[in-house]
Amino acid sequence: MDIDTVLNSLIQRLNTTNSVDEFLKLRKEYIGPNGIVKQHEQQLASLPVEQKRIIGPKLQQLKKDVERVIEEKNGELHSNTLLKRQESESESINFSQAKIGHYHPITNTISMMNQLFIEMGYSIMNGPEIETDTYCFQRLNVPVDHPARDMQDTIYVQAPNILLRTQTSSIESRVLEEFKPPMKVICPGRVYRNEKANRSNHFIFHQYQGFVVLPHVTLKDLFGTFNALFKRMYGDDVEVRYRNKYYPEVEPGVGPDMKCFNCKGTGCAVCKNVGWIEMGGAGMIHPHVLSMAGIDPQKWMGFAFGLGIDRWVMAKYNITDIRTLLGGNVGYKPNLYENTI
């Protein structure tokens, strides 16, 4: 090959080369141990001195140019390969992220509730799951041997004083003691009871405690709060009724029931053929509960409520068996749809 055409022929061939194998062959052909450049160097050695003076510098320049264009092509191919690898890796990363999963329906429901209460000026507080008898019962107007203890079958860590909290009211009794009113607080959390798991009960479940302590507040404020919550969670058409209830820590006590999401009120296994589902308990905080926490009931009053979050989740996502919420079957898919009521 003529020395003047070497560079151009190489550039043309490199331009049409996209595979690494092809490029490596070309490189060997031009700058390999027996390549074109080497052949020209060998020919140069046999030339007369006058021609060596002319061709020598030309050949040196050619060698530099050939190595430069080969190096450039090498860089181009290398970065393309890297890019492709990154693309395929990021595709596989996205794929695996998609497979990791999503928030648990309980987490989603708590987040939605938190959002509403934050808008209404509430603070979020938490407390220990391993609790003392004092904060779980006594400070909530349930002294030792009170018959209301039978309503909650307690799991003891160390009888008779250390237990797994049976209700998130235990957080309320701690907050009432630790902070000074006025206060508006919500406390979502996990609670435990020694119960047999069935379609609508579980030994681990979740509650959403809320309470306010203000100079003046009434049951109407409590109902207004509940109405806002039910509408936010289930839409404006939600049907709720309130019934008198007995809870030692409140006076008077009430509880909201919501029309069964599963049978729309005609009766089914989920609502135990009643047509309505108990969504929680509430009432005006008993003056004795306030005074036990060091708050003067002559100056302050409040309302408190505890919601069974699991039931709120089941109603929101049309889940008819509470056990699936804590089951390990990742393939399980409830009928996910919103605002079903």
Ligand SMILES: [Zn+2]
């Ligand atoms: Zn029903």
